[in-house]
Amino acid sequence: DQQVxxxxxxxxxxxxxxxxxxxxxxxxMFDYFLWYKKYPAExxxxxxxxxxxxxxxxxxxxxxxxxxxxxxxxLHIVPSQPGDSAVYFCAAxxxxxxxxxxxxxxxxxxxx
Amino acid sequence: NAGVTQTPKFQxxxxxxxxxxxxxxxxNHNSMYWYRQDxxxxxxxxxYSASEGTTDKGEVPNxxxxxxxxxxxxxxxxxxxxxxxxxxxxxxxSLTVTKGYTFGSxxxxxxx
Numbered sequence: 472d473q474q475v476x477x478x479x480x481x482x483x484x485x486x487x488x489x490x491x492x493x494x495x496x497x498x499x500m501f502d503y504f505l506w507y508k509k510y511p512a513e514x515x516x517x518x519x520x521x522x523x524x525x526x527x528x529x530x531x532x533x534x535x536x537x538x539x540x541x542x543x544x545x546l547h548i549v550p551s552q553p554g555d556s557a558v559y560f561c562a563a564x565x566x567x568x569x570x571x572x573x574x575x576x577x578x579x580x581x582x583x
Numbered sequence: 584n585a586g587v588t589q590t591p592k593f594q595x596x597x598x599x600x601x602x603x604x605x606x607x608x609x610x611n612h613n614s615m616y617w618y619r620q621d622x623x624x625x626x627x628x629x630x631y632s633a634s635e636g637t638t639d640k641g642e643v644p645n646x647x648x649x650x651x652x653x654x655x656x657x658x659x660x661x662x663x664x665x666x667x668x669x670x671x672x673x674x675x676x677s678l679t680v681t682k683g684y685t686f687g688s689x690x691x692x693x694x695x
Contacts, residue, residue, distance in 0.1 A: 480623070505683050514587070514673050514686030515626070522681075560626065564680045569614045569633045570641065571684060575625035 474498050475563055477574035485582050490548040492577050494561035497542065501563040505571070506535060506546050509558045518559070519546070551581045585609050589674050589687035596664040596694045604659040604690050606674030614677045615657035616641075616684065617649060619670040626673065632657055664694045 476495045484490045494504075502523040507515035521528040521535045521544065528535050534547045548555055558578045562571040587608045596602055608615065616631040618641075628641030632651040646668060648660045657676075661668060671691050675684035 477625075503681050507683075507686075512689070514675075514688045515684075516686070517683045520681075520683065562626075562683075569677070569680050570616070570628055570631055571680075572628075573618075573626040575623060 475561060475572045475574040477577050479577050481578045483580045483582060484551045486553055487550045490551045490579055492546040492559050494544045494574055495542060496563055500566040503564055504544050505562045507560045515560060553581050553583050556581045587674055587676055587685050587687035589690050591690060594692050598694060600664050601662050604672055606687060607656045608676040612676035612678050616675045617659045618673045621670050666694045669694045
């Protein structure tokens with residue numbers, strides 16, 4: 472049973488436009504979410520997080536939105552740049568543990 | 584730079600061979616993790632260590648063993664490698680669950 476789901480394996484966006492990456496979860500007890508970015512041949516790096524007490528968190532061009540009633544979060548990148556081309560993972564910590572559960576990732580390609 | 588160091592970066596094994604993947608972090612983090620990344624599967628937890636002296640199984644522990652040698656080091660051992668263990672392996676560490684992970688750059692393992 473996949474508790475964190477990214478249903479779009481890939482996404483292509485024109486440079487300068489908005490990229491929207493989606494993530495759904497099944498466990499209503501999750502209270503914290505993170506997004507990671509991964510370039511080829513590198514480890515994932517932390518991008519942005521959001522606590523369940525908020526519905527939005529913004530950091531420069533990156534904004535994460537959380538809809539708790541829908542168990543859905545999304546990452547918006549505005550404007551998208553070619554350097555944003557990477558695989559993006561959403562993740563949530565398993566309640567009461569030190570473990571993060573990751574989605575399967577979405578490969579974003581920003582076209583110049 | 585401070586971070587998580589994994590060795591080796593690449594390895595080819597024959598079926599049945601054994602090897603140990605090394606991981607060390609210099610951030611004084613309490614928790615350490617081993618993940619594998621496979622196409623379409625995202626990041627799956629193999630083993631983790633919440634603190635020095637403790638280890639626990641993750642989602643896919645079969646065929647692996649781990650050792651938390653000290654606070655800095657967490658190794659992953661394949662006793663008898665199988666082709667199904669061909670993957671990219673990432674080590675990670677964290678200070679608290681809400682701070683997210685710092686990942687190493689990965690070990691690409693091929694078992695033939």
